[in-house]
Amino acid sequence: MKKKLFTFVLLNGLILCSISMASAHFTMVFPSDSADTVWDVTPEDYIAELGDTKTIYLIWGHPYEHILFDMGSIPEVSVVKPDGTLEQLSVEKTTVEGQDEDGNAGTFVAYKTSFTVDQMGDSVVAVKYHDSEEELVDYTKAVIHCGEEMWIGWDAEVGQETEILPYMRPYGMEEGFVFSGQAKYDGEILAGAPVEVEIYHTLDAGIEIVEAAEEMFPYDAPMVFTRLTKSNADGEFMYTLDEPGIWFVGATMEPETGSAVRGVFMIPVLESFPAVEQSSPSAELQQATEKPASSASAPGFEAILAITGILAALFVTSRRK
Numbered sequence: 001m002k003k004k005l006f007t008f009v010l011l012n013g014l015i016l017c018s019i020s021m022a023s024a025h026f027t028m029v030f031p032s033d034s035a036d037t038v039w040d041v042t043p044e045d046y047i048a049e050l051g052d053t054k055t056i057y058l059i060w061g062h063p064y065e066h067i068l069f070d071m072g073s074i075p076e077v078s079v080v081k082p083d084g085t086l087e088q089l090s091v092e093k094t095t096v097e098g099q100d101e102d103g104n105a106g107t108f109v110a111y112k113t114s115f116t117v118d119q120m121g122d123s124v125v126a127v128k129y130h131d132s133e134e135e136l137v138d139y140t141k142a143v144i145h146c147g148e149e150m151w152i153g154w155d156a157e158v159g160q161e162t163e164i165l166p167y168m169r170p171y172g173m174e175e176g177f178v179f180s181g182q183a184k185y186d187g188e189i190l191a192g193a194p195v196e197v198e199i200y201h202t203l204d205a206g207i208e209i210v211e212a213a214e215e216m217f218p219y220d221a222p223m224v225f226t227r228l229t230k231s232n233a234d235g236e237f238m239y240t241l242d243e244p245g246i247w248f249v250g251a252t253m254e255p256e257t258g259s260a261v262r263g264v265f266m267i268p269v270l271e272s273f274p275a276v277e278q279s280s281p282s283a284e285l286q287q288a289t290e291k292p293a294s295s296a297s298a299p300g301f302e303a304i305l306a307i308t309g310i311l312a313a314l315f316v317t318s319r320r321k
Contacts, residue, residue, distance in 0.1 A: 024225060025131065025134055026062070026138070026198065026250065027127055027138045027140045028057075028248075029056060029057075029140055031045040031054050031056055031057075032055060032057055033055065035095070035112075038057045038059070039066075039202055041200070043244075043245075045268075047144075048123075050117060050147065051116065052117045053116050054115060054116075054117060056077070056113050058071070058075050058110060058111040058127060058129070059096055059110045060072075060108075062225075063198055064200070064225040066200075068106075068108040071129065071131075072131055072133060073131070075111055075128060076127070076129075077089040078125075080124040081123050082123065082152045089113040089114070092111065093109065094112050095108060099203065103207075117144060120147035120152075121152035122154040122156075123143070123144045124141055124154070124158055125144060128160070135258075135259045136260050137162075137260070139262065141164065141264070154166065157184075161263075162183070162263035163183075164182070164264065164265040167181050170266075173267060174270045175241065175270070175272050176272060177240070178241075179239055179240075180239075181249070182234065182235045182237075183237065185261065189233075191235055192233075193230065193231045193252055193253060195230060196248075196251075197228070197229070197249050198227070198247070200248070227239065235251075237251070243269070244270055245269055247266065249265050249266075249267065250264035
C-alpha cells in the first residue's frame with residue numbers, strides 16, 4: 001500500500017513539475033525586418049500601413065528570461081483579416097541567435113512567415129505550435145493594426161482549440177492598464193483555468209533582472225517571472241499590465257492525460273501618455289524650508305515685535321531711575 005501511495009505521489013509530482021516547467025515557455029510572435037533586429041521588437045512593430053508586407057518570426061522560449069529552445073515541430077500559421085477572410089500562411093525554417101537555459105550563447109531553430117496587409121483594420125495572426133517535449137499545444141494570437149480609428153477585428157474568434165477572446169482592444173494600451181478577456185476551450189467557457197502573464201525582455205535586460213530577482217527572492221525567484229491568476233466561472237479574467245513592452249497572457253486547459261492546450265494573446269503595451277511630471281525631493285525640501293519664513297511675515301508679527309521693543313525700553317528706563 002505504501003509503495004502504491006509513493007508511486008501515486010511521485011507521478012503527481014512529475015505532472016505538476018511538467019506543468020510548472022511549461023508555464024514559462026511561450027511562442028513568441030514577433031514582427032521584424034530581419035533576424036538581426038527581431039529582439040528589438042516594440043509595440044510599434046504591430047502597426048502597419050496599407051500595402052505593407054509584414055514578416056513574422058516565430059520563436060519558442062522564455063520571454064522574461066530571454067531563454068531560447070529549438071522549435072521541435074513546424075508551426076501552423078494563418079491570418080484572419082478585418083472582414084473575416086482566413087488566409088493560410090506558409091512558413092520557412094530559419095535560425096535566431098540567443099542563449100539557452102544554462103546561459104550559453106547559441107543558434108536556435110525558429111520559423112518565419114509573411115503576409116500583405118491589404119485591408120484597413122485589424123489582422124489577427126493565429127499560430128499553432130505543438131511541443132512534444134513540454135507536452136503542450138500552444139495557440140497564440142497577435143494583432144496587426146492598420147488605419148486611424150479602424151478598430152475592426154481585434155476581438156475576432158478564430159477557432160483555436162483553446163482561445164482567449166479579449167475584452168480590451170489590444171493596442172493603444174498604456175502601462176498600468178488592465179487587460180481582461182475570456183478563455184474558451186472547444187468554443188465553451190474554460191472555467192478555473194490557470195492564466196499565466198509574462199513580459200518579454202531583451203537579452204541584457206533579462207540577465208540583469210533575473211540576477212536581481214534571484215538575489216532578492218532566493219526562495220522562489222520564478223514567482224516574479226510568470227504572474228498567475230485564474231479564470232472565473234464564466235471563463236473571465238483580468239490583470240494589470242504594469243510595464244511597457246510586449247506581454248503574453250495564456251490560459252491553459254489541463255487534461256487528465258495527454259498534452260495541455262493553451263491559448264495565448266499577445267499585447268503590446270505603450271509607455272504612459274502623457275508622461276506624469278513628479279516634483280523632485282529638492283523642490284519639496286525648498287518648499288518646506290520656505291514655510292517658517294512665510295510665517296514670520298504673517299500679519300501682526302511686526303506689531304508684536306514693536307510692542308516687545310517698547311516694553312523692553314520701559315523696563316530699561318525703570319531700572320535707571
